[in-house]
Amino acid sequence: MVARLTTVAFQGTEARRVDVQVQVVSGGKQIFNVVGLADKSVSEARDRVRAAFVSLGLHLPGKRITINLAPADLPKEGAHYDLPIAIGLLAAIGAIPADAVAGFAAIGELSLDGTICAVPGALPAAVMASSHNLGLICPAENGAEAAWAGDLPLLAPQTLVQLINHFKGTQVLARPEAGQMRELDSPLDMRDVRGQETAKRALEVAAAGGHNLLMVGPPGSGKSMLAARLPGLLPPLAANELLDVSMIHSVAGLLSKGELSRARPFRSPHHSASMAAMVGGGSKAKPGEASLAHRGVLFLDELPEFTPQVLDSLRQPLETGEISVARANAHVSYPARFQLIAAMNPCRCGTGGADGIACRRGARCAADYQARVSGPFMDRIDIQIDVPAVTPADLALPPASEGTAEIALRIAAARNRQMDRNDGVVNAALGQSELEGVSEPDADGRKLLIQAAETLGLTARGYHRVLRVARTLADLSGSDGVHRLHIAEALSHRRARTGLVANQAQTNVSSRTPRNPFYSQ
Incomplete structure (x- = not known):
């Protein structure tokens, strides 16, 4: 007789169904084989299962035991195969009814005393089980996480003994909540930021349209402080976004006690992070920081201190919103639709470009330092601003009248306009054809944009990113069309300074809009 139940193999955030087939036959010497393209951690399950059985007073029969994990061409890795293998063996030797476990999938790691230990990926496993009309058996620590998948039958025992007693009818396991x-x-408020009106405006625009943002300024100017307050400005995750984010965090083992959060992820890796840590990979192709920031913010402080290879590896996900990790034994894809916020000093000394302070090493220090970030990477950043040093007069100012709550209301209104117009997509994620259909500027705005593109040497990507920012500025102002004013302010966020276009721009702007060379003087 062959006992059967189901488990999963993880490929990215997807849980693929795996059939566990257990056969115990007489004849020949005693042997315990696990087949089906299992890695070392899965092959070691036989020792953990054997020790757990001994702790429970059960002994494996002196027969030939074969565990097949089908399909055989799908790689299997991880300790979560322990529990399904143990349950299959219990059914094969008659310790629990074989027909009772056939309708379940199972994941879990076994300790040597029979305790069932938590494993990552309970939520994707529960979603897979629900889609195949199966129940799920998982560790007690994963029960609260798996319960989010719906009304599927769910068992979350703490030990193998509890599971055996449940199937024998001597104990009833309650469904976990x-x-x-x-x-x-978020306790952080924009009122804490003194001065820096231009930077706060740029942060508002970036939050409203989901735009990438680079802040360049000397140490202590408030770049990190501003970035830390961005999550409070962003709207909460929608239901479908919450599921996407939670699936990634579940696979990474980051869902503590099954708690989910509507707050958008905010990841801030250290500049010593490797490429595998940033985009995912390694021997088991785990998600990296870029994927963990999906639907949220990836903050890179001290941008030029990251290795150029790591930064350039982000160029593809910045365009496509997805990361493909190819290895000799695996090829997986992780979603990575994140908003990049970066901060850097103007030079290695940190003081170059600050008001009234010149770099001790001269202009070459700033040129060499900023050259560590490639042009193609910089071209993918929509908004690039200078953040000047904070003066004592700024620090003496009273708190701003507007805080995070007031700014977030404007951002929410602008995002609602985008969602209604763009079929649920923010401006930063629009394709080129969709962008051109909703952001065509008026005649004056088009003339200004063409002149600026020629003068500033904008690439085709830079040209369209200016249009994206202008479309967001129009949404913030409640305008249906993109006008010269919006184009001018969008151009001011490219860190470009030129006098030609300034002399030709004759637009009057409100006092809350930062001055820039594209406005009339």
Whole structure:
């Protein structure tokens, strides 16, 4: 007789169905084989299962035991195969009814005393089980996480003994409750930022349209402080976004106690991060920081200190919103639709370009330092601004009248306009054809954009990114069309300074809009 149940193999955030087939036959010497393209951690399951059985007073029969994990051409890795193998063996030797376990999928790691330990990926496994009309058996620590998948039959035992007693009818395992939903609770407020009106405006625009943002300024000018307050400005995750984000965090083992959060992810890796840590990979192709920031913010502080290879590896996901990791034994894809926020000093000394302070090493220090970031990478950043040093007069100012709550209301209104117009897509994620259909500027705006593109040497990508920012500025102002004013302010966020276009721009702007060479003087 062959006992059967189901488990999963993870490929990216997808849980692929795996059939566990257990056969115990007489004849020949005693042997315990696990077949089906299993890696070392899966092959070691036989020792953990054997030790757990001994702790429970059960002994494996002196027969030939074969565990087949089908399909055989799908790589299997991880300790979560321990529990399905143990359950299959229990069914094969008659310790629990074989027909009872056939309708379940199972994941879990076994300790030597029979305790069932937590494993990553409970939420994707539960979604897979629900889609195949199966129940799920998972560790007790994963029960609250798996319960988010719906009304599927769910068992979350702490030990193998509890599971055996449940199937024998001597104990009933209650279905676990789903974990808590944490709402937005950021204690950081924009009122804490003194001065820096231009930078705050740029941060608002970036949040409204999902644009990438680079801040360049001396140490202590508030770049990190501004970036840390961006999550409080962003709207909470929608239901479909919450599922996407939670699936990635589940595979990475980051869902503590099954708690989900509507707050958008904010990842801030150190500049010593390797390429595998940033974009994913390694021997088991795990998600990297870029994927963990999906639907949220990836903050890169001290941008030029990252290795050029790591930064350039982000160029593809910045365009496509996806990362493909190819290895000799695996080829997986992770979603990575993140908003990039970066900060850097103007030069290695940190003081070059600050008001009234010149770099001790001269202009070459700044040129060499900023050249560590490639042009194609910089071209993918929509908004690039200078953040000047904070003066004592700025620090003496009273708190701003507008805080995070007031700014977030404007951002939410602008995003709602985008979602209604763009079929649920923010301006930064629009394709070129869709962008041209919704951001065609008026005659004056088109003339200014063409002149600026020629003068500043904008690439085709830079040209369209100016249009994206202008479309967001129009949304913030409640305008249906893109006008010269919006084009002018969008151009001011490219860190470009030229006098030609300034003399030709004759637009009057409100006092809240930062001055730039594209406005009339």
